[in-house]
Amino acid sequence: MKKTSSVKIKICGLRRLEDIETVNYCRPDYAGFIVNFPKSFRSVTAEELNELTAKLDKNITAVGVFVNAPEELPAQLLNEGIIGMAQLHGQEDEDYIRRLRKLTRKPLIKAFSVKSEDDIKKAVKSSADYILLDQGSGGTGQAFDWTLIREMNRPFFLAGGIGPDNLERAIQEIHPYAVDLSSSVETDRWKNPEKIRRVVDIVRQNK
Structure with missing residues (x-):
């Protein structure tokens, strides 16, 4: 596997001005916001998202995380x-991505739950x-079997169970191209600055 020369980092699930x-x-390189997904305690509305990203350093890319949202959002x-950027974290298929691309030219990330080598093959296509390769149970903080990742010929975000x-x-x-962290940088469900x-x-330090 070819080594990434400069690994990037995404902190996801931001929801307060303190964050x-x-x-x-x-x-970090990316800041992630879960948008209009009430099942997650980290969810923010589009209005809250606007207020938060307006304060975000312009050198940090804001990533909206969506779960089966209408592509217009x-x-x-x-x-x-x-x-x-938009991260698609639900059951969005290739037809969804094509429809979304007709509406915007901005970069898209598609998340995949990894439980077998077939899941990796599907993600690569x-x-x-x-x-984004994840354990897939919605922020449980559990890692999947990393040995399933063999030769990857495209950049990927690694998520799920990553921490200090x-x-x-x-x-x-x-x-990986980037690592994605959320629950491991929280204390009592709130982002912990330290x-x-x-x-x-x-x-x-690993660049």
Whole structure:
């Protein structure tokens, strides 16, 4: 597997102005926001998203995370510049991606739940700009079997169960394009500034 020369980091599930202040200080590459998905306690409305991203450092790419949303919603937020990328985290198929591409030219990330090698093969074939490999149970903080990832000929985000204890190993052994962290940088369901600083430091030290 070819090693990524400069691993990027995404902190996901931001929902407060305090979270924005923290990431502006730590400067991860991506900031993720779960949009209009009430089943998640991290969900924000489109209006809240607008307020949060308006305060986000312009060098950090805002990523809207959507779960089976009408394609008009991510397209509107992308085209208005409220977010820079859309992450599709539901059952969105290739037809959905094609419809969304007719509405916007902005980058798309498609998330895949990994439980077998077939899931990896399916992910690799996606027409999205990036793929995200996850354990797939909605923020449980559990990692999937990394040995399922063999030769990857396209950039991917690695998510699910990544934290300070295994982040360096993930970077050195899996060589993802980016790592995606959420629950591991929280305390009592709220983003913890010290934990965010720690993981960003780990990634920067492994560049």
